[in-house]
Amino acid sequence: MRFCIICGKRTDELYNNMCRECYKENTELVRVPEVINITICPECFSYMFRGKWEKAENPYDIHDVVHDAILRNLAPKVKYIARAVKSMDVILDKSIKLVPYKKSKIDVTLLVEGLVDERVGYFMKSYNLKANIRWRLCPLCFKVKAQVEEAILQIRADGRKLDDDEILRIRNLVEEILYQAYEEEGKSPLIKVEEDKKSGGMDLYFA
Ligand SMILES: [Zn+2]
Ligand SMILES: [Zn+2]
Known part of the structure; x- marks a missing residue:
């Protein structure tokens, strides 16, 4: 044994x-x-x-x-x-x-x-x-949502205008995020970027 x-x-x-x-x-x-x-x-x-x-x-x-x-x-x-x-x-x-x-x-x-x-x-x-x-x-649901939903992201400095350097940095950051979204979804959710002269801020329009 x-x-x-x-x-x-x-x-x-x-x-x-x-x-x-x-x-x-x-x-x-x-x-x-x-x-x-x-x-x-x-x-x-x-x-x-x-x-x-x-x-x-x-x-x-x-x-x-x-x-x-x-x-x-x-x-x-x-x-x-x-x-x-x-x-x-x-x-x-x-x-x-x-x-x-x-x-x-x-x-x-x-x-x-x-x-x-x-x-x-x-x-x-x-x-x-x-x-x-x-x-x-997923791209399909993203498309459906894009038709019904819209968002505006307003970027403002508190009580002052954004300076050129800040605007540039925000633009670069947004571009980076959008590029990533483009790579993953094959399209970008951003429609337009506008600088708001009066407030000195930026408006980002999303679909
Ligand atoms: Zn054993
Ligand atoms: Zn889906």
């Missing part, structure tokens, strides 16, 4: 000098990232996958949407250690409050069923990670 190096149980059935239970406990099936970033449209619940927007399968349940978005984005980032993986699923705590437009960092569990040693067979293992949920309008 031999014994398990972990728990000391006496058995002849050993895998890497461990009993079946300890082997499962101490053998990894996959490696998962600590954090995963997810971007979801707060209006239609489409989500980003590999730089493209994907329609949500069930856009009526925010937990389903977040679940799908995480699983989809996580799967390609999981490194397999197991020789075969039969199933992989994301477990979300349904009591987690998910609110569109509100950034959140949530705990997620990835459940994996995999095979490392034929004699042991398939077994389940769970992995914990965090998911950053970020919200951004």
